[in-house]
Amino acid sequence: MKREIVIAGFGGQGVLSMGKTLAYAGLLQGKEVTWMPAYGPEQRGGTANVTVIVSDEPISSPLLQKYDIVVVLNQPSMDKFESKVKPGGVLLYDPNGMTRKPERKDIRVFEVPATKTAEEGGQQKVFNMIVLGGLLKIDQVVENEFVMLGLKKSLPERHHHLLPANEAALLKGGEILKEIK
Amino acid sequence: MKEEARLMKGNEAFAHAAIRCGADGYFGYPITPQSEVMETLQILKPWETTGMVVLQAESEVSAINMVYAGASCGKMVLTSSSSPGVSLKQEGISYIAAGELPCLILNCMRGGPGLGTIQPSQADYFQSVKGGGHGDYHMIVLAPCSVQEMADFPSLAFELAFKYRNPVLMLTDGVVGQMMEKVVLPEQKPRRTMEEVVKQCPWATTGRMGRGNSNVMTTLELVPEKMEDRNTLLQKKYKLIEENEVRVEEYHLDDAEYAMVAFGSTARICKSACEILRAEGIKVGVLRPITLFPFPKKQISDLAKKVKGFLTVEMSAGQMVEDVRLVVNGAKPVEFYGRQGGMIPTAEEIAESFKAQLLKK
Amino acid sequence: MTREEIIKPENLVYGKTKVLTDNIMHYCPGCSHGVIHKIIAEVIEEMGIQDQTVGVAPVGCSVFAYNYIDVDFQEAAHGRAPALATAIKRLMPDKYVFTYQGDGDLAAIGTAETVHACNRGENIVIFFVNNGIYGMTGGQMAPTTLEGMKTATCPYGRNTDLYGFPLRISELLERVDGTCYITRQSVHKVANILKAKKAIRKAFENSMAGKGTSVIEFVSACNTGWKMTPIKANEWMEEHMFAKYPLGDIKDTEKKHYVENNINAR
Numbered sequence: 001m002k003r004e005i006v007i008a009g010f011g012g013q014g015v016l017s018m019g020k021t022l023a024y025a026g027l028l029q030g031k032e033v034t035w036m037p038a039y040g041p042e043q044r045g046g047t048a049n050v051t052v053i054v055s056d057e058p059i060s061s062p063l064l065q066k067y068d069i070v071v072v073l074n075q076p077s078m079d080k081f082e083s084k085v086k087p088g089g090v091l092l093y094d095p096n097g098m099t100r101k102p103e104r105k106d107i108r109v110f111e112v113p114a115t116k117t118a119e120e121g122g123q124q125k126v127f128n129m130i131v132l133g134g135l136l137k138i139d140q141v142v143e144n145e146f147v148m149l150g151l152k153k154s155l156p157e158r159h160h161h162l163l164p165a166n167e168a169a170l171l172k173g174g175e176i177l178k179e180i181k
Numbered sequence: 182m183k184e185e186a187r188l189m190k191g192n193e194a195f196a197h198a199a200i201r202c203g204a205d206g207y208f209g210y211p212i213t214p215q216s217e218v219m220e221t222l223q224i225l226k227p228w229e230t231t232g233m234v235v236l237q238a239e240s241e242v243s244a245i246n247m248v249y250a251g252a253s254c255g256k257m258v259l260t261s262s263s264s265p266g267v268s269l270k271q272e273g274i275s276y277i278a279a280g281e282l283p284c285l286i287l288n289c290m291r292g293g294p295g296l297g298t299i300q301p302s303q304a305d306y307f308q309s310v311k312g313g314g315h316g317d318y319h320m321i322v323l324a325p326c327s328v329q330e331m332a333d334f335p336s337l338a339f340e341l342a343f344k345y346r347n348p349v350l351m352l353t354d355g356v357v358g359q360m361m362e363k364v365v366l367p368e369q370k371p372r373r374t375m376e377e378v379v380k381q382c383p384w385a386t387t388g389r390m391g392r393g394n395s396n397v398m399t400t401l402e403l404v405p406e407k408m409e410d411r412n413t414l415l416q417k418k419y420k421l422i423e424e425n426e427v428r429v430e431e432y433h434l435d436d437a438e439y440a441m442v443a444f445g446s447t448a449r450i451c452k453s454a455c456e457i458l459r460a461e462g463i464k465v466g467v468l469r470p471i472t473l474f475p476f477p478k479k480q481i482s483d484l485a486k487k488v489k490g491f492l493t494v495e496m497s498a499g500q501m502v503e504d505v506r507l508v509v510n511g512a513k514p515v516e517f518y519g520r521q522g523g524m525i526p527t528a529e530e531i532a533e534s535f536k537a538q539l540l541k542k
Numbered sequence: 543m544t545r546e547e548i549i550k551p552e553n554l555v556y557g558k559t560k561v562l563t564d565n566i567m568h569y570c571p572g573c574s575h576g577v578i579h580k581i582i583a584e585v586i587e588e589m590g591i592q593d594q595t596v597g598v599a600p601v602g603c604s605v606f607a608y609n610y611i612d613v614d615f616q617e618a619a620h621g622r623a624p625a626l627a628t629a630i631k632r633l634m635p636d637k638y639v640f641t642y643q644g645d646g647d648l649a650a651i652g653t654a655e656t657v658h659a660c661n662r663g664e665n666i667v668i669f670f671v672n673n674g675i676y677g678m679t680g681g682q683m684a685p686t687t688l689e690g691m692k693t694a695t696c697p698y699g700r701n702t703d704l705y706g707f708p709l710r711i712s713e714l715l716e717r718v719d720g721t722c723y724i725t726r727q728s729v730h731k732v733a734n735i736l737k738a739k740k741a742i743r744k745a746f747e748n749s750m751a752g753k754g755t756s757v758i759e760f761v762s763a764c765n766t767g768w769k770m771t772p773i774k775a776n777e778w779m780e781e782h783m784f785a786k787y788p789l790g791d792i793k794d795t796e797k798k799h800y801v802e803n804n805i806n807a808r
């Protein structure tokens with residue numbers, strides 16, 4: 001098993017940390033992982049993206065041209081990455097603020113209204129966990145239990161009371177996921 | 182006790198490893214894309230545990246001179262920077278090489294020339310392996326390609342640095358520095374006691390400490406005959422290093438008809454390119470020099486007897502390719518593919534370039 | 543009396559400190575470096591710290607300071623001595639660490655290292671020899687060269703419109719919070735030498751007491767660079783150099799009132 005994923009959006013949307021959560025879960029599940037950000041001032045206010053590879057085998061190039069799964073959280077990222085989904089691959093997006101829907105027909109397209117759901121629930125802080133929940137519902141790249149174990153291990157003890165909200169968000173993302181056909 | 186696997190950036194792993202290999206001091210100055218090294222050291226506060234000194238200097242110039250001084254005291258000291266900052270360090274590195282001082286320098290390369298970009302590059306190859314500062318000298322140059330190697334190499338680097346009394350450069354780039362991967366950190370080694378330092382480095386300027394004579398660390402020698410002798414000794418040492426310390430990784434070279442030569446992150450991308458080509462039935466392997474100085478001359482010249490041609494891939498306009506060509510010496514074609522200015526080649530591009538340059542001839 | 547009868551321990555009226563080597567100094571006759579070397583070495587002997595001291599030599603006339611002062615020494619690149627001293631002291635806090643620098647080294651190419659070592663309050667001693675000229679390279683203009691003073695690179699006299707003003711680095715360092723003691727001394731007369739020795743001892747003691755950086759500026763003569771006889775050079779120094787670089791304590795954090803008065807007086 002090998003999944004090549006890119007997550008892209010505005011800086012501040014938690015794109016990099018979502019990728020890290022995914023990669024760490026993969027590591028805990030005993031897989032090989034790489035997390036490669038497009039780093040620099042781009043992160044601040046502009047677009048941010050991170051490439052995450054989860055694999056059973058050692059990973060050669062941490063950088064890719066085409067992806068199995070593309071997650072886009074704003075319009076510029078949609079414009080940049082729609083063409084980079086491998087044929088038969090997955091495009092997952094949050095419709096919030098999107099002015100143009102994906103056009104490709106040779107891929108599977110999913111919508112996860114995570115911004116709206118997070119705002120309604122007053123849960124903006126777990127926005128990216130909702131997105132991740134959607135992603136993992138489409139393709140169990142890693143198991144939810146390892147996502148939660150990763151959060152538990154990486155969050156300081158004083159923040160552990162936030163774990164249930166994160167777990168709920170992860171499940172919520174799966175519930176609100178919708179395939180666009 | 183076996184360390185558990187962690188997820189961290191190459192720069193962070195390097196900082197952890199520096200503490201764990203028993204280093205006495207780090208002196209640095211912030212520059213993207215390697216600032217996480219000093220940030221991580223400041224978070225870890227090694228001065229409270231191992232007693233390691235961490236200091237943010239006023240410039241790269243000052244930082245490398247602090248390293249010169251620390252190394253002159255026989256201490257295990259290091260600095261890190263990125264291309265423009267490493268340019269500033271060259272004067273100090275020349276002094277360190279001339280003084281035959283052990284130390285570790287990390288260059289997390291970014292695109293140049295000039296202020297350039299903060300994106301990854303490998304265009305400091307010449308600077309790293311040919312000298313960089315003034316005078317005839319070499320650093321030992323290690324080129325890690327993964328976060329694990331960023332954690333493993335500091336210990337090796339110091340081992341070589343003290344064995345040969347020579348500066349060691351870890352030459353990496355923004356990909357390896359910024360990427361997170363699984364890493365198992367080395368075990369904590371104790372820092373050497375002052376007695377151990379004096380025993381290992383009887384030349385060190387530690388204060389006389391009852392020695393009865395004074396130690397002087399100087400690189401000045403106004404008598405040219407004596408200066409030539411010094412140079413001759415340095416060259417002898419470099420020859421010894423070339424004979425004993427070459428390290429490479431070979432990937433699918435056993436049955437290879439063609440070889441790619443690449444170091445650091447580019448070598449990993451070449452492995453992916455290699456997979457693409459092998460899927461098309463083209464037998465390609467990758468030779469990854471782990472040491473850039475000493476350069477794997479014998480390995481490449483042996484390969485030249487076996488393969489039909491080489492493709493050297495670098496994030497530069499073509500620097501290491503000159504050394505590959507020197508070794509191959511016309512026996513087989515040596516082609517080049519590179520991206521510059523912070524652009525990273527893709528596996529697909531490399532595979533295409535390989536076919537265009539080596540198969541259509 | 544024969545020569546042998548005269549050379550006896552009981553007849554000894556003066557002995558060179560053991561912390562000076564027997565090497566013949568390369569300095570010009572009349573130069574202040576020899577005297578400054580000697581009194582630093584004497585203080586090191588008197589304090590009994592020869593085995594715990596590490597010196598840092600500059601680039602300039604005193605580049606070979608390590609051939610004369612018999613302690614462990616490091617030779618710095620031009621201007622970088624305070625960076626070296628910083629690392630030595632941080633890595634070995636139980637050592638006495640000093641730099642010995644000229645005006646080109648400390649106040650031109652090494653200004654950043656000087657200011658920042660002082661600003662960090664490194665527990666080191668900086669000996670700063672100010673003779674207003676680059677001696678070693680043959681008498682070029684220094685940042686401390688006086689207005690109108692002729693050198694090889696300002697042969698018609700230092701024009702402040704073109705080359706700026708004589709830099710009073712000690713006054714500048716006074717405003718840097720990490721310094722604890724800044725004093726300006728000279729070694730052209732016995733009384734001055736005795737005062738300078740006291741200052742040297744105090745500076746070394748400050749460094750081990752963790753009080754911060756001590757800077758001792760020695761206003762010095764370079765009769766060769768100035769193209770004068772040694773006696774004339776000393777007279778010229780008193781008349782011109784002391785006018786721009788007045789002797790005395792500039793900062794002493796132990797004597798706050800004195801320092802404030804001193805600032806007001808200027």
